[in-house]
Amino acid sequence: FIADSSKTYMVGNVSAAAKRIVRIAETAMWKGIGQVRPGAHLGDIGFAIDRHAKKNGCSVVREYCGHGIGREMHEDPQVLNFGKPGTGLKLREGMVFTIEPMINLGTRQVSTEADGWTVVTNDGKLSAQFEHTVAVTKTGVEVLTLRPGETPMQARRA
Template identity: 45%
Template sequence: MIVLKSPREINIMRQANQIVAETHHFLKEMIVVGITTAEIDRLGEEFIRNKGAVPSFKGYRGYPASVCVSINEEVVHGIPSKKRRVEDGDLLSLDIGAFYEGFHGDAARSFGVGKISNQARELIEVTEQSFFQGIEKAYPGNRLTDISNQIQKFVEGKGFSVVRDYVGHGIGREMHESPQIPNFGSPGRGPLLKKGMTLAIEPMVNVGTFRVKTLVDEWTVVTEDRKLSAHYENTIVITDNGPEILSKV
């Protein structure tokens, strides 16, 4: 069942997502070559808690950290480690959630550390742009997969591929609510978009194949061909006038 949110609930979600957006902004400024991914996680958790929220991911289905830190060929769910240090030229993806006054916020960002390759830079840009292409269809009366199709067409038109095994989702009192939101597929399918829907739309885009696999830690998802991947996500709400991005500073 898709839960439509009231104006009061949307306002709380706006606050939860503000915390997520501010955490992203803070961490991007703090990340330098040599920092460990465990330190990134510690800084992120402290920031979220200092804002009066709780990290959504910590302990969720057994996930051991507060910030998903995925590097280069890692698509999503990278586990922070004291042994893993960020290197010059890395493509870093951070996925962050915050639980505030009964509601979740969720957003992901990818960016380069130090001097990155032209291919990595283009991948990051295309992944972010694909999100904004997708939400051009996030209007009441459209179908859910109108968003999905728009993302896929844009990404593949740029010569990259869209991950199939992981998708976006509804969000609210639960981190993952209905509906699932694929980043690929034919338009005109799925539920009608309605005012009050809150959706976490998150393209995951690869340089090579769209196929992925999960490592032995049972969390970290990598590209099957070990080529680069990027991730961009925002929580939005459908309004009469179209999408409002909740997870932005």
């Protein structure tokens, strides 16, 4: 089986704005993870992420999202980083997917550069992205991709 994870790293002398967007993006991911439990909906996850971003004056990139994962890297369902509570697929024990918000300091619009890989914000403002693979358990959620020394912030429910 496959797992997927990403993290934004800060290197060198980092501006206060860069530190801020990294903190907001990481917390947004944990806000989404905090919604995962049997009976919750995918919309609950997206709503928690989007609400945290907007509360901090940021935006959520809509072109990229989390995804189901298992024998293939990208499986159904799509796990959007925006949504309405109580909508979307109902979560059940045994489901495995990623939560991976990309949060921008400015507007949500992005473009892909000519190399076909590099994605930039249209307004030139900073962006950060975090991702974990999670499993829906009988009692809630298990983060399958915790890094050594990383502590889950699951108590931070949105």
